[in-house]
Amino acid sequence: MSQYTADEMMTVAAARQLRDGTACFVGIGLPSTAANLARATHAPELVLIYESGCLGAKPDRLPLSIGDGVLADTADAVIPVPEVFNYWLQPGRIDVGFLGAAQLDRYGNINTTVIGGDYTDPKVRLPGAGGAPEIAASCGEVVVIVRQSRRTFTERVDFVTSVGYGAGPGDRARLGLRGGGPRTVITDLGILEADPDSCELTLTRLHPGVTVERAREATGWPLAVAQDLSTVEPPTAEELAVLRALEATMRAAA
Amino acid sequence: MSQYTADEMMTVAAARQLRDGTACFVGIGLPSTAANLARATHAPELVLIYESGCLGAKPDRLPLSIGDGVLADTADAVIPVPEVFNYWLQPGRIDVGFLGAAQLDRYGNINTTVIGGDYTDPKVRLPGAGGAPEIAASCGEVVVIVRQSRRTFTERVDFVTSVGYGAGPGDRARLGLRGGGPRTVITDLGILEADPDSCELTLTRLHPGVTVERAREATGWPLAVAQDLSTVEPPTAEELAVLRALEATMRAAA
Amino acid sequence: MAKLVSLADGVAELVRDGDTVALEGFTHLIPFAAGHEIIRQERRDLTLVRMTPDVVYDQLIGAGCARRLVFSWGGNPGVGSLHRFRDAVQNSWPVPLELEEHSHAGMANRYVAGASGLPFAVLRGYTGTDLPRHTTNIRSIDCPFTGETLTAVPALNPDVTVVHAQRADRAGNVQMWGITGVQKEAVLAARRSLVTVEEIVDELTPVPGQVVLPGWAVTAVAHVPGGAHPSYAQGYSVRDNAFYVAWDEISRDRDTFQQWIERHVRKAEAKA
């Protein structure tokens, strides 16, 4: 078996979440890499939707931005940005939304706005919401990809940019959020899944070589661990080869 | 001078209302003929907008329907129907709207819905509103083209499909209608214009050979007549030639 | 991915008695063949939705398929009145026809709201007209920022929308161009959709002014060349203006209408 990095494991694990034939709302970076990896391996009919307006993009290289020309050139349709949100995301036509996070709490609430201080005088000003609040609200389910650390996995997020399960069970329904919420969080250490009853993110799988203790240390709340905790299959040779070839296309284009 | 029909006089008079460089919302029939006549004579830069989504259509023959292929083929842009109403008509971007009428009252309120009986059991069921209510509401001004008769020019319309000046001065402002309303009514007998103070349609011009008495007889209310009533210039030889050539293209295509 | 079906199977599966059905197409690309198949399959109690119920709805109404009509302009464009529509409204023949009547702006926005997963749309419309007196589906709404009063109309979400397009590929991706009206919104607003097309191709070459509906947003596609006749499909056919004129005569009388439907619709074979 090949050697691989923690980021490669994370990307492969994320790609495996994507079922063939579903529609996936993709952001740039790891989500885009994972989605294109899925399309190049087990999910050739995966529909990639980029918020720039590219529906059904089929890039033959990794795009460098969500508005990369290769997305428009290969899309089934290029549509105006308001239409992306109004006709495609809002009515729940998109099965899976990928999100990143600067902070994440145990209910999958996400912060990408400000850290520390207060809103008008923050310690760190982050990019903000982008499409995330409505992706989190309206996609069939949300997959979060984020490196796991105490700084990121916090007891409380400093700002709720995108709602996960709010304060727990029933909150999404009370808020009128129609999508299923953050079902899965893929990290460089393993996979967390929302418990169907408590909605709490629960460690269900570890990447090969990672211990529960390490995962607990990288989590800013008492981490729930599944009784049937299992180990993620390492990347196959094919997955790694395709992933590396994809990443090489990105370096070549940059 | 050539011989001409009352309909030709009406069409030429309507065409003359259109100033070069303005944007005009055109329905099929006489309005379309008049607008294309204007474009072929004194107003080459007149922008024709058809509710089918053709912005800036430049047909070289008279279209047979508002969705005639010649409109799409020659338009600056073909846009979805919702955009016609939301981005172009509603914000007041269109200078002139042409409307017809089955009934019209002295304040330019228009009925194209039902005549006689009541709404659920009418004597005559007409086509209904189409784009007219919002054309009447939002265009810079409205020009009505309609043959004048007691049946059409009624004391009260049986159904208000499109609002003119409502019950008189101030009503458009009270209703929040932003366009200027029906400034001019072109008939086969002459031209009526809304009085700036009373808003009442007032006969200001007669076509050659038509008497005030005939106009009064064809009006179902006591017709106001301007003190400086004048006579419309008859169609010029050029106007008639262009109009007839346009109409010949329509017969050829039908 | 949309299924490729025959027109008969598509209508049998997707259009049911009592459904709210939208056939859209603005002068161009009107799905006449699908309308005829609905008549042949004797659907009943339909709520028919269409901005411009013209000849195709005159046929469906005269054939007794409709219980209710939601619309904004009902006429034979460029010709005159719809006699079957008038006969249904004025004389309840062959069955009574309820009307829900709007303006084009209102109907277009109702489809937009439906396509957008919103319960209503806001517009500047209907104000001062008699239309709101005859439908409870036109209400006022105040802007939460300026206090200004505007008009609200509820979303339209047909059970099934039927449209005609120029082309589809084998995955059911649909491509149409020219005047595309409100078809995209009507398809996206519907629970199910059926698209008849002039041609099924291996690959959809891009065309200026095209609207593409991805196959995963369409339920079924049927290959029905000429399925828009007597309307037209830009690049494939021209409008049969003579038929629209002839319809005035055919439809004026109940008997001639019934003979025409019997001969040209009920006893005709589905086109595909």
Add this chain to the structure above:
Amino acid sequence: MAKLVSLADGVAELVRDGDTVALEGFTHLIPFAAGHEIIRQERRDLTLVRMTPDVVYDQLIGAGCARRLVFSWGGNPGVGSLHRFRDAVQNSWPVPLELEEHSHAGMANRYVAGASGLPFAVLRGYTGTDLPRHTTNIRSIDCPFTGETLTAVPALNPDVTVVHAQRADRAGNVQMWGITGVQKEAVLAARRSLVTVEEIVDELTPVPGQVVLPGWAVTAVAHVPGGAHPSYAQGYSVRDNAFYVAWDEISRDRDTFQQWIERHVRKAEAKA
């Protein structure tokens, strides 16, 4: 008909101190050259509006043109943070920067409302997030039919919108294609508009995926080849990804930033 102007004259006439200014372009077709001209002409106290304030707004903010930013995502796409934006928010350098922060869905709908002549837009958005706690421009609204509570945002109507497009003809009709983002809505929502273009042509040949803005809906057009650099104009140029990476280094430090602006913007000549 739009006027054909030089970039310098267009900015001088259309962009005024204190204006609300939108430069739009979603990764593609970002009007960088116009942004630089605004810096050269030393506009002040602008309210800058943009869904994705990226490098072009980092430059305008660092150069002291902005008093306020209305936005939904402020980063250097694919690279990281915007250092001038962060310095302005965190340290008020060179001047304090007020923020009005939205989501993409909210901003897109605000432009749609602006283009539509409506005072507000309705969406399913923001619910449960902390965004409404920090702006009064996010409110709730009840559906007059179902009673459901949704979110309302007010229309955006910039004093001036600036976009870059591939082509215009001599009457000022503008044609763009590829990813066209929210540019049409941003132009139609604005009181005035300035479009920079790669090319002025005698006739606009139709292109698949094109958006055409008629000349009568545009205030002025300036011929500015390369005016989107370091972003790109599909069919004319490719994105200068290296510049986006380099910007991280240039902008991290106030002095290097100022030197760069001095050399590449203030002392450079307008491109047209």
